[in-house]
Amino acid sequence: MVTLVGEDVVLPCSLEPPLDAVSKSVEWARPDLEPRFVHVWHDGQDHMVNQNPSYKGRTSVSIDKLRQGDLSLLLSAVKLSDYGLYRCYFPSQNKTFSVELIVAGIFSITPPSSYSVIVAIVSGMAAGLLIAVVFIFWEWRKTQISK
Structure with missing residues (x-):
């Protein structure tokens, strides 16, 4: 995925075949960060206790899409530091998907x-x-x- 600084981006992740994931767990993480969690959905609600502070208030999943097996993550107001490899993990089926996010600045101000x-x-x-x-x-x- 490629996006610009300041834009919103959807990091894709979906189950095949589709499965209602609203009451399941979904973990979005960046293995290179500590804490590594970008967004966690657990038992029908966001679980942000261990969320990396740089993502606070900028991530969400859609309940309607979760019902259809779409585990995609909406990341708002993208920053240059958001560049990296993201992991979408669906524990109940032990499935892992990876997405690389490339962030480009409109121009560099120095x-x-x-x-x-x-x-x-x-x-x-x-x-x-x-x-x-x-x-x-x-x-x-x-x-x-x-x-």
């Missing part, structure tokens, strides 16, 4: 270094000086032609 600021100022001054020289030469040439 503060300019003092060197780049100096280069920009000098370049601007040089361009201004060149324009002034061309203008002076053009005016001088105009006066030479009219004589």
Whole structure:
């Protein structure tokens, strides 16, 4: 899956054949994190006790979709740090599915270094000086032609 920073994304996971999973458990996790849990659904409700704090308030599963065997996770307001491998685990059938999320920034904002600021100022001054020289030469040439 590929998404942009700030977007909402659905990480897909579904049971084949479809099975009503509302009263079952579903674990979404990132093995590289501690705590690793991104979202846990257990016995008909969200169970967020061990949820990784960086996902607080940004994850959900749909009860209607769970009834149809769709265990997909909605991740809202994606951050660059959300990049990684996600594991969807359905314990009652010991099934594991993996999804890699790639997060792209629209553009990267980095503060300019003092060197780049100096280069920009000098370049601007040089361009201004060149324009002034061309203008002076053009005016001088105009006066030479009219004589």
